[in-house]
Amino acid sequence: MDTPERKQIATTSVSKFEDSPVFNYINNLSPIQPVKSIHTTQTFNSLSFASLPSVFTSPHVSSYKESRFLRRHSVADLSKPDFASENGNKVDTNGGVTGSVSQLQENSSAPDGNSDSLSNPTKLPSVHPLSTKEEPQAMKSDSARPDCDQKLPDSVTESGEDPALIEPYVHNKSGNGSAEAEAEANKQVVSLTEEREATGYDWESLITEGSDLLIFSSPNGSEAIRLVQKPLDLVTGFTSSTLSQIMENDNTNLSKMRIADPIESSGGQQEIEFLSSQAGEARELKDMDRAIDSLSFPNSSNSMSREITDDEVARYITDDCKPVSNLYRGMRRRCLDFEAAVSRRKNLEDGSTSGSVSTHPEEKMPSVDKQLVPYKTGGVASRCILTGIGLHLNALATASKDAKTLNQEKFSSEKQLNLPNSSASCHSPSTGLDPRLTSVVTERDMDPSENGVHNEEDAVRASAYVLVEDFNQNSPKKKRRRLEHAGETESSCKRCNCKKSKCLKLYCECFAAGVYCIEPCSCQDCFNKPIHEDTVLATRKQIESRNPLAFAPKVIRNLDSLPEPGDESNKTPASARHKRGCNCKKSSCLKKYCECYQGGVGCSISCRCEGCKNAFGRKDGSSLLGLETEQEEEEPETNQASAMDDKALHGPEIPNNEEQNPGSAIPSTPLQHCRQLVPLPFSSRSKPLRSSFLNVGSSSGFYTGNKLEKPNILQSQPDPGKNTLPGMEDEMPDILCGNCSPGAGVKTGSPNSKRISPPQSDFGLSPLPRTGRKLILQSIPSFPSLTPQH
DNA sequence: GAGTTTGAAACT
DNA sequence: CAGTTTCAAACTC
Numbered sequence: 001m002d003t004p005e006r007k008q009i010a011t012t013s014v015s016k017f018e019d020s021p022v023f024n025y026i027n028n029l030s031p032i033q034p035v036k037s038i039h040t041t042q043t044f045n046s047l048s049f050a051s052l053p054s055v056f057t058s059p060h061v062s063s064y065k066e067s068r069f070l071r072r073h074s075v076a077d078l079s080k081p082d083f084a085s086e087n088g089n090k091v092d093t094n095g096g097v098t099g100s101v102s103q104l105q106e107n108s109s110a111p112d113g114n115s116d117s118l119s120n121p122t123k124l125p126s127v128h129p130l131s132t133k134e135e136p137q138a139m140k141s142d143s144a145r146p147d148c149d150q151k152l153p154d155s156v157t158e159s160g161e162d163p164a165l166i167e168p169y170v171h172n173k174s175g176n177g178s179a180e181a182e183a184e185a186n187k188q189v190v191s192l193t194e195e196r197e198a199t200g201y202d203w204e205s206l207i208t209e210g211s212d213l214l215i216f217s218s219p220n221g222s223e224a225i226r227l228v229q230k231p232l233d234l235v236t237g238f239t240s241s242t243l244s245q246i247m248e249n250d251n252t253n254l255s256k257m258r259i260a261d262p263i264e265s266s267g268g269q270q271e272i273e274f275l276s277s278q279a280g281e282a283r284e285l286k287d288m289d290r291a292i293d294s295l296s297f298p299n300s301s302n303s304m305s306r307e308i309t310d311d312e313v314a315r316y317i318t319d320d321c322k323p324v325s326n327l328y329r330g331m332r333r334r335c336l337d338f339e340a341a342v343s344r345r346k347n348l349e350d351g352s353t354s355g356s357v358s359t360h361p362e363e364k365m366p367s368v369d370k371q372l373v374p375y376k377t378g379g380v381a382s383r384c385i386l387t388g389i390g391l392h393l394n395a396l397a398t399a400s401k402d403a404k405t406l407n408q409e410k411f412s413s414e415k416q417l418n419l420p421n422s423s424a425s426c427h428s429p430s431t432g433l434d435p436r437l438t439s440v441v442t443e444r445d446m447d448p449s450e451n452g453v454h455n456e457e458d459a460v461r462a463s464a465y466v467l468v469e470d471f472n473q474n475s476p477k478k479k480r481r482r483l484e485h486a487g488e489t490e491s492s493c494k495r496c497n498c499k500k501s502k503c504l505k506l507y508c509e510c511f512a513a514g515v516y517c518i519e520p521c522s523c524q525d526c527f528n529k530p531i532h533e534d535t536v537l538a539t540r541k542q543i544e545s546r547n548p549l550a551f552a553p554k555v556i557r558n559l560d561s562l563p564e565p566g567d568e569s570n571k572t573p574a575s576a577r578h579k580r581g582c583n584c585k586k587s588s589c590l591k592k593y594c595e596c597y598q599g600g601v602g603c604s605i606s607c608r609c610e611g612c613k614n615a616f617g618r619k620d621g622s623s624l625l626g627l628e629t630e631q632e633e634e635e636p637e638t639n640q641a642s643a644m645d646d647k648a649l650h651g652p653e654i655p656n657n658e659e660q661n662p663g664s665a666i667p668s669t670p671l672q673h674c675r676q677l678v679p680l681p682f683s684s685r686s687k688p689l690r691s692s693f694l695n696v697g698s699s700s701g702f703y704t705g706n707k708l709e710k711p712n713i714l715q716s717q718p719d720p721g722k723n724t725l726p727g728m729e730d731e732m733p734d735i736l737c738g739n740c741s742p743g744a745g746v747k748t749g750s751p752n753s754k755r756i757s758p759p760q761s762d763f764g765l766s767p768l769p770r771t772g773r774k775l776i777l778q779s780i781p782s783f784p785s786l787t788p789q790h
Numbered sequence: 791g792a793g794t795t796t797g798a799a800a801c802t
Numbered sequence: 803c804a805g806t807t808t809c810a811a812a813c814t815c
Binding site for chain 3: 498508592593
């Protein structure tokens with residue numbers, strides 16, 4: 001940031017000279033100006049998006065799907081704070097956020113820019129700044145930023161934190177009009193500060209929102225999320241003033257944070273380390289109560305604040321956020337595991353690393369054991385989170401209903417898996433493997449954040465708890481079941497029961513999802529463990545060589561649909577579809593035997609099923625009609641009324657399905673519901689799907705496409721009836737929301753956007769908590785990492 | 791919890 | 803590419 005400012009200054013001085021025609025001419029010719037402008041623009045973008053975007057950014061990253069990207073993003077997020085502190089922008093932001101706190105932070109920052117950033121993490125605002133700043137540094141990479149930008153801006157503006165950041169940013173940008181920008185920024189800051197003062201409440205709400213956003217992004221930047229969450233908790237717990245005090249006190253804490261950040265910045269390993277350190281947090285979880293108690297005492301002076309910083313993560317986890325944080329952690333774990341495998345951080349295996357965040361306690365122990373013993377390592381939670389994209393997707397799908405959100409994590413996890421190649425984002429997606437995938441990263445839970453996602457949150461929490469319990473439990477089956485019940489809901493952790501495949505074939509859901517097997521798994525002779533990274537990677541490569549899409553999400557959204565072209569065509573195509581289509585003969589595509597159904601997607605031309613009655617959309621066709629007819633048919637089975645209930649249930653199921661399809665799942669299911677019938681325009685088959693899939697994964701556009709689709713679907717869905725349109729819609733909207741990226745969402749197809757917007761609003765209105773899903777979906781898109789890598 | 795069904799994955 | 807086998811999830815009891 002400093003550099004930008006300097007540049008600005010230089011530019012300003014230059015501007016005077018510029019008056020001379022010669023200078024102007026030179027300037028015009030000289031690349032310097034352009035560069036400056038560009039640079040400023042970059043900064044601006046980062047800043048603008050910074051706060052919110054940070055979260056999205058990570059998702060984008062996930063979208064990129066390389067686990068490394070995700071990690072990096074996350075790292076960047078962490079690092080961002082540091083940078084931000086350095087830049088000083090953060091300082092401003094911090095000040096803006098907490099007001100008095102800003103001063104404190106500044107003081108602290110003076111000594112250590114990093115510390116500031118770290119301290120900031122505790123505060124939500126700080127996090128955003130970090131994200132923005134970091135982007136330029138490390139990650140720039142990329143995709144993440146865009147996302148971040150989208151989300152962050154809103155959050156920032158809302159929170160008011162951003163304003164401070166924005167100011168510097170503005171200055172940098174405008175150079176010429178810096179004065180105006182500054183004035184505006186100042187105004188914003190003032191307004192923000194005022195608002196803050198007036199309503200600390202706003203902050204909380206904002207924070208929560210931001211946290212949600214962060215969570216979504218989390219897959220990559222779980223840490224960032226954590227930080228955010230922590231801040232939120234703190235905020236909620238404490239008044240802004242108390243926060244400011246804490247911040248001051250936190251300097252020490254900040255120092256700690258710094259340490260962690262370095263790790264992240266360093267790389268996946270570092271992250272792992274960080275996680276491991278967090279693992280301590282798991283321990284802390286036990287101490288959660290303690291921490292909470294301490295927190296409860298806002299007055300608790302410095303000591304309190306410090307404690308918070310140390311335990312923030314743990315606390316956060318323990319609190320509502322706990323689930324989320326845990327999930328993220330889990331995501332990371334898996335991702336880490338795979339990544340570690342890639343990088344060969346066997347250290348992780350030792351337990352700490354493998355354990356990854358979420359289930360550290362559990363995971364750690366298991367991981368260690370696993371190392372010793374070939375059997376599963378890692379905690380369930382980790383899986384859920386980590387599931388690699390491919391894997392993540394699977395995991396998501398498997399994961400139960402709750403897992404839907406987790407899908408995102410899967411993407412992250414997927415990325416992780418990919419990482420071995422180069423990187424793998426998880427998530428995915430999703431994700432989960434969804435850890436390698438993004439999954440690992442984030443997930444679902446993201447949303448838990450407040451709004452709608454109570455369910456998810458609950459699920460997450462439940463999963464987290466479950467995980468802990470499960471870990472305690474030794475019997476894999478029991479663990480599984482529990483996981484399934486609680487865990488699935490939320491984490492959608494995959495657990496396999498392989499006996500002959502050694503968990504090295506696609507038969508194994510864990511392996512398919514790009515996730516390492518964990519305790520909950522009841523597999524035998526499992527080689528899908530960090531210890532056998534080499535084997536796992538080699539096997540993966542082999543499988544991918546045979547089928548590049550083998551680890552890709554089974555359900556693919558056809559985002560491809562470009563915006564508008566024929567809405568109809570797009571709609572159908574837009575809808576998610578199964579990558580290869582099903583081959584059901586006896587299940588009528590009405591049971592989970594059917595991958596299409598399981599994925600919450602309607603059957604398409606590519607399907608070779610017989611007697612297709614897929615509720616999400618029949619192969620034949622007509623999505624709408626099909627849905628209706630299907631609904632009717634189904635209804636008969638269960639009474640209409642019951643059918644409705646069932647649908648409601650199915651709704652969850654569908655989500656589950658989605659979860660199962662970690663990567664695509666999210667999009668697919670909702671879409672599926674909507675779309676089902678219509679055969680993809682693409683061509684149905686895998687090839688088109690692939691392309692679409694890839695596109696989706698790779699490009700953010702995917703989201704837009706989804707949005708479009710959704711709208712279409714909504715429109716198309718004449719009969720919400722059975723499908724529990726509401727649910728569907730909710731999901732879809734959520735996903736869209738995920739798109740959230742405000743910009744993207746809005747930008748995306750105008751027509752679509754219109755359609756979409758209403759639904760979204762509806763969703764927003766709707767109590768459904770699924771907003772989180774939106775994020776998840778985004779992550780999912782990123783999910784595709786699988787393909788790319790190999 | 792055991793057994794059956796089912797369809798994907800893997801193999802030929 | 804088609805047919806068969808293997809496999810593990812999904813399902814049922």
